[in-house]
Amino acid sequence: MTQKNKKLIAGNWKMNGLQASLKEIELIAAKVGHYADKGTFLICPPATLLPGAKALAGDDLNIGAQDCHSEKNGAYTGDISAEMIAEIGGSFVIVGHSERREGHHESNEAVKAKAEAALGQGLKPIVCCGETLQQREKGEAIGFVTQQIADSTPDSLSKDGEIAIAYEPIWAIGTGKTASVDDVAEMHVALRKTLVDKYGERGNTVEILYGGSVKPENANALLHTQDVDGALVGGASLKADSFLGIVAAL
Numbered sequence: 001m002t003q004k005n006k007k008l009i010a011g012n013w014k015m016n017g018l019q020a021s022l023k024e025i026e027l028i029a030a031k032v033g034h035y036a037d038k039g040t041f042l043i044c045p046p047a048t049l050l051p052g053a054k055a056l057a058g059d060d061l062n063i064g065a066q067d068c069h070s071e072k073n074g075a076y077t078g079d080i081s082a083e084m085i086a087e088i089g090g091s092f093v094i095v096g097h098s099e100r101r102e103g104h105h106e107s108n109e110a111v112k113a114k115a116e117a118a119l120g121q122g123l124k125p126i127v128c129c130g131e132t133l134q135q136r137e138k139g140e141a142i143g144f145v146t147q148q149i150a151d152s153t154p155d156s157l158s159k160d161g162e163i164a165i166a167y168e169p170i171w172a173i174g175t176g177k178t179a180s181v182d183d184v185a186e187m188h189v190a191l192r193k194t195l196v197d198k199y200g201e202r203g204n205t206v207e208i209l210y211g212g213s214v215k216p217e218n219a220n221a222l223l224h225t226q227d228v229d230g231a232l233v234g235g236a237s238l239k240a241d242s243f244l245g246i247v248a249a250l
Protein backbone atom coordinates (compact mmCIF):
# COMPACT_ATOMS: atom_id res chain seq x y z
CA MET A 1 0.00 0.00 0.00
CA THR A 2 1.16 3.52 -0.60
CA GLN A 3 1.69 6.72 1.27
CA LYS A 4 0.94 9.99 -0.49
CA ASN A 5 4.48 11.29 0.12
CA LYS A 6 5.70 8.56 -2.21
CA LYS A 7 4.88 8.17 -5.88
CA LEU A 8 3.24 5.01 -7.16
CA ILE A 9 4.92 3.50 -10.21
CA ALA A 10 2.69 0.79 -11.63
CA GLY A 11 3.29 -1.50 -14.59
CA ASN A 12 0.42 -2.96 -16.60
CA TRP A 13 1.61 -5.87 -18.71
CA LYS A 14 -1.78 -6.15 -20.47
CA MET A 15 -2.01 -9.42 -22.47
CA ASN A 16 1.76 -9.89 -22.60
CA GLY A 17 4.05 -12.30 -20.80
CA LEU A 18 4.67 -16.03 -20.54
CA GLN A 19 6.37 -17.87 -17.68
CA ALA A 20 9.80 -16.83 -19.01
CA SER A 21 8.82 -13.19 -18.42
CA LEU A 22 8.86 -13.78 -14.68
CA LYS A 23 12.61 -13.15 -14.81
CA GLU A 24 11.74 -9.48 -15.36
CA ILE A 25 9.76 -9.50 -12.10
CA GLU A 26 12.77 -10.97 -10.34
CA LEU A 27 15.06 -8.28 -11.76
CA ILE A 28 12.65 -5.47 -10.85
CA ALA A 29 12.11 -6.87 -7.35
CA ALA A 30 15.87 -7.00 -6.77
CA LYS A 31 16.30 -3.27 -7.49
CA VAL A 32 13.21 -1.29 -6.49
CA GLY A 33 14.09 -1.49 -2.80
CA HIS A 34 16.81 1.10 -3.47
CA TYR A 35 14.03 3.62 -4.19
CA ALA A 36 11.73 2.62 -1.33
CA ASP A 37 11.93 6.05 0.31
CA LYS A 38 10.60 7.70 -2.87
CA GLY A 39 8.11 5.29 -4.28
CA THR A 40 5.80 2.31 -4.12
CA PHE A 41 6.12 -0.17 -6.95
CA LEU A 42 3.62 -2.45 -8.60
CA ILE A 43 3.46 -4.85 -11.52
CA CYS A 44 0.15 -6.15 -12.84
CA PRO A 45 0.94 -9.18 -15.01
CA PRO A 46 -1.72 -11.27 -16.76
CA ALA A 47 -3.74 -13.52 -14.43
CA THR A 48 -1.76 -16.64 -15.42
CA LEU A 49 1.41 -15.11 -13.97
CA LEU A 50 -0.02 -13.74 -10.72
CA PRO A 51 1.06 -16.56 -8.37
CA GLY A 52 4.51 -16.88 -9.99
CA ALA A 53 5.03 -13.13 -9.85
CA LYS A 54 3.98 -12.96 -6.22
CA ALA A 55 6.43 -15.76 -5.34
CA LEU A 56 9.30 -13.67 -6.78
CA ALA A 57 8.21 -10.17 -5.76
CA GLY A 58 9.64 -10.06 -2.22
CA ASP A 59 8.83 -7.18 0.12
CA ASP A 60 9.52 -4.21 -2.15
CA LEU A 61 7.37 -4.99 -5.17
CA ASN A 62 3.58 -5.18 -5.08
CA ILE A 63 1.69 -7.48 -7.41
CA GLY A 64 -1.77 -6.70 -8.72
CA ALA A 65 -4.28 -7.74 -11.34
CA GLN A 66 -5.57 -5.93 -14.43
CA ASP A 67 -9.27 -6.36 -13.72
CA CYS A 68 -11.70 -8.07 -11.36
CA HIS A 69 -15.37 -8.98 -11.47
CA SER A 70 -17.80 -7.06 -9.30
CA GLU A 71 -19.33 -10.25 -7.89
CA LYS A 72 -17.60 -12.38 -5.26
CA ASN A 73 -17.95 -15.60 -7.26
CA GLY A 74 -20.34 -17.34 -9.62
CA ALA A 75 -21.01 -18.27 -13.22
CA TYR A 76 -18.83 -15.64 -14.92
CA THR A 77 -16.72 -17.59 -17.38
CA GLY A 78 -13.28 -16.16 -17.91
CA ASP A 79 -13.41 -13.62 -15.08
CA ILE A 80 -11.47 -13.48 -11.83
CA SER A 81 -12.73 -12.12 -8.53
CA ALA A 82 -11.15 -9.68 -6.11
CA GLU A 83 -11.03 -12.47 -3.55
CA MET A 84 -8.95 -14.64 -5.91
CA ILE A 85 -6.47 -11.79 -6.37
CA ALA A 86 -6.27 -11.22 -2.62
CA GLU A 87 -5.79 -14.93 -1.96
CA ILE A 88 -2.57 -15.10 -3.98
CA GLY A 89 -1.23 -12.03 -2.18
CA GLY A 90 -2.18 -9.38 -4.73
CA SER A 91 -2.70 -5.95 -3.23
CA PHE A 92 -3.91 -3.81 -6.16
CA VAL A 93 -6.24 -4.15 -9.11
CA ILE A 94 -6.63 -1.91 -12.16
CA VAL A 95 -10.29 -1.25 -13.01
CA GLY A 96 -11.87 0.64 -15.87
CA HIS A 97 -8.86 0.70 -18.19
CA SER A 98 -9.94 2.21 -21.52
CA GLU A 99 -9.12 -1.08 -23.26
CA ARG A 100 -11.78 -2.74 -21.10
CA ARG A 101 -14.22 0.15 -21.31
CA GLU A 102 -13.95 -0.04 -25.11
CA GLY A 103 -13.37 -3.74 -25.76
CA HIS A 104 -15.68 -5.08 -23.06
CA HIS A 105 -18.23 -2.26 -23.01
CA GLU A 106 -17.68 -1.47 -19.34
CA SER A 107 -19.76 1.45 -18.08
CA ASN A 108 -18.85 3.84 -15.28
CA GLU A 109 -21.38 2.02 -13.12
CA ALA A 110 -19.70 -1.35 -13.81
CA VAL A 111 -16.26 0.10 -13.06
CA LYS A 112 -17.51 1.57 -9.78
CA ALA A 113 -18.91 -1.85 -8.77
CA LYS A 114 -15.54 -3.45 -9.51
CA ALA A 115 -13.73 -0.82 -7.43
CA GLU A 116 -16.12 -1.46 -4.55
CA ALA A 117 -15.59 -5.24 -4.86
CA ALA A 118 -11.83 -4.64 -4.68
CA LEU A 119 -12.17 -2.55 -1.52
CA GLY A 120 -14.31 -5.31 -0.02
CA GLN A 121 -11.33 -7.65 -0.30
CA GLY A 122 -8.76 -5.18 0.96
CA LEU A 123 -7.34 -4.50 -2.51
CA LYS A 124 -6.49 -1.00 -3.68
CA PRO A 125 -8.25 -0.26 -6.96
CA ILE A 126 -6.61 1.96 -9.56
CA VAL A 127 -9.59 3.49 -11.34
CA CYS A 128 -8.73 4.58 -14.90
CA CYS A 129 -10.14 7.40 -16.97
CA GLY A 130 -9.25 9.21 -20.18
CA GLU A 131 -10.60 10.96 -23.23
CA THR A 132 -10.43 10.18 -26.94
CA LEU A 133 -8.53 12.43 -29.34
CA GLN A 134 -11.83 13.63 -30.75
CA GLN A 135 -13.04 14.69 -27.29
CA ARG A 136 -9.78 16.55 -26.67
CA GLU A 137 -9.94 18.33 -30.01
CA LYS A 138 -13.50 19.41 -29.28
CA GLY A 139 -12.46 20.85 -25.91
CA GLU A 140 -14.47 18.23 -24.01
CA ALA A 141 -11.60 16.41 -22.28
CA ILE A 142 -11.80 17.94 -18.80
CA GLY A 143 -15.58 17.72 -18.53
CA PHE A 144 -15.69 14.13 -19.80
CA VAL A 145 -12.81 12.80 -17.70
CA THR A 146 -13.85 14.44 -14.43
CA GLN A 147 -17.40 13.11 -14.85
CA GLN A 148 -16.00 9.66 -15.65
CA ILE A 149 -14.07 9.68 -12.37
CA ALA A 150 -16.97 11.10 -10.35
CA ASP A 151 -19.15 8.23 -11.64
CA SER A 152 -16.59 5.38 -11.58
CA THR A 153 -15.25 5.72 -8.04
CA PRO A 154 -16.76 4.34 -4.81
CA ASP A 155 -19.31 6.54 -3.01
CA SER A 156 -17.14 6.83 0.09
CA LEU A 157 -13.68 5.95 1.35
CA SER A 158 -13.08 4.57 4.81
CA LYS A 159 -9.40 5.46 5.02
CA ASP A 160 -6.81 7.72 3.41
CA GLY A 161 -5.29 6.52 0.14
CA GLU A 162 -7.76 3.68 -0.19
CA ILE A 163 -7.97 4.09 -3.97
CA ALA A 164 -5.77 5.55 -6.71
CA ILE A 165 -6.89 6.87 -10.07
CA ALA A 166 -5.04 6.93 -13.39
CA TYR A 167 -5.51 9.53 -16.11
CA GLU A 168 -4.66 7.97 -19.45
CA PRO A 169 -5.57 9.92 -22.57
CA ILE A 170 -6.62 7.16 -24.97
CA TRP A 171 -4.73 8.74 -27.85
CA ALA A 172 -1.47 8.55 -25.84
CA ILE A 173 -1.69 4.84 -25.01
CA GLY A 174 0.87 2.76 -26.89
CA THR A 175 1.28 5.49 -29.52
CA GLY A 176 4.49 7.13 -28.40
CA LYS A 177 2.54 10.39 -28.01
CA THR A 178 2.32 11.89 -24.54
CA ALA A 179 0.10 14.69 -23.38
CA SER A 180 2.02 17.93 -22.83
CA VAL A 181 3.09 18.63 -19.27
CA ASP A 182 0.68 21.60 -19.23
CA ASP A 183 -2.25 19.43 -20.37
CA VAL A 184 -1.39 16.79 -17.78
CA ALA A 185 -1.19 19.40 -15.01
CA GLU A 186 -4.50 20.96 -16.07
CA MET A 187 -6.26 17.58 -16.03
CA HIS A 188 -4.71 16.42 -12.75
CA VAL A 189 -5.66 19.66 -11.00
CA ALA A 190 -9.24 19.23 -12.28
CA LEU A 191 -9.28 15.60 -11.11
CA ARG A 192 -7.99 16.62 -7.69
CA LYS A 193 -10.89 19.06 -7.38
CA THR A 194 -13.33 16.30 -8.40
CA LEU A 195 -11.90 14.01 -5.71
CA VAL A 196 -12.02 16.70 -3.01
CA ASP A 197 -15.59 17.64 -4.02
CA LYS A 198 -16.54 13.97 -3.66
CA TYR A 199 -14.51 12.88 -0.63
CA GLY A 200 -13.64 16.11 1.19
CA GLU A 201 -10.08 16.35 2.62
CA ARG A 202 -9.63 12.61 1.99
CA GLY A 203 -9.72 13.36 -1.73
CA ASN A 204 -6.23 14.81 -1.30
CA THR A 205 -4.92 11.39 -0.26
CA VAL A 206 -5.91 9.65 -3.50
CA GLU A 207 -2.94 9.26 -5.85
CA ILE A 208 -3.52 10.50 -9.39
CA LEU A 209 -1.29 8.62 -11.82
CA TYR A 210 -0.54 9.61 -15.40
CA GLY A 211 -0.41 6.92 -18.11
CA GLY A 212 0.22 6.96 -21.84
CA SER A 213 3.61 6.26 -23.43
CA VAL A 214 5.55 6.89 -20.21
CA LYS A 215 9.18 5.85 -20.70
CA PRO A 216 12.55 6.57 -19.10
CA GLU A 217 13.11 9.56 -21.42
CA ASN A 218 9.95 11.45 -20.41
CA ALA A 219 9.38 10.14 -16.89
CA ASN A 220 11.28 12.88 -15.09
CA ALA A 221 9.16 15.70 -16.52
CA LEU A 222 5.87 13.86 -16.12
CA LEU A 223 6.54 12.63 -12.59
CA HIS A 224 7.42 16.13 -11.43
CA THR A 225 4.29 17.76 -12.83
CA GLN A 226 1.72 19.29 -10.49
CA ASP A 227 -0.62 16.72 -8.93
CA VAL A 228 1.07 13.78 -10.68
CA ASP A 229 1.48 11.17 -7.96
CA GLY A 230 2.91 8.42 -10.13
CA ALA A 231 2.64 6.61 -13.43
CA LEU A 232 0.74 3.72 -14.96
CA VAL A 233 3.13 2.23 -17.47
CA GLY A 234 2.26 -0.20 -20.25
CA GLY A 235 4.90 -1.11 -22.84
CA ALA A 236 7.88 0.19 -20.86
CA SER A 237 6.98 -2.00 -17.87
CA LEU A 238 7.56 -5.25 -19.78
CA LYS A 239 11.32 -5.11 -19.42
CA ALA A 240 13.09 -4.55 -16.12
CA ASP A 241 15.58 -2.10 -17.66
CA SER A 242 12.95 0.32 -18.93
CA PHE A 243 10.70 0.01 -15.85
CA LEU A 244 13.71 0.67 -13.63
CA GLY A 245 14.66 3.60 -15.86
CA ILE A 246 11.33 5.18 -15.00
CA VAL A 247 11.79 4.38 -11.31
CA ALA A 248 15.20 6.07 -11.43
CA ALA A 249 13.48 9.32 -12.52
CA LEU A 250 11.75 9.64 -9.13
Ligand SMILES: O=C[C@H](O)COP(=O)(O)O
Binds near residue numbers: 168176233234
Ligand atom coordinates in the same frame (compact mmCIF):
# COMPACT_ATOMS: atom_id res chain seq x y z
O1 LIG B 1 -2.01 0.88 -18.55
C1 LIG B 1 -1.12 1.43 -19.19
C2 LIG B 1 -1.42 2.34 -20.24
O2 LIG B 1 -2.45 1.93 -21.07
C3 LIG B 1 -0.25 2.95 -20.96
O3 LIG B 1 0.29 2.08 -21.92
P1 LIG B 1 1.63 2.53 -22.69
O4 LIG B 1 2.61 2.94 -21.64
O5 LIG B 1 2.04 1.32 -23.46
O6 LIG B 1 1.24 3.69 -23.55
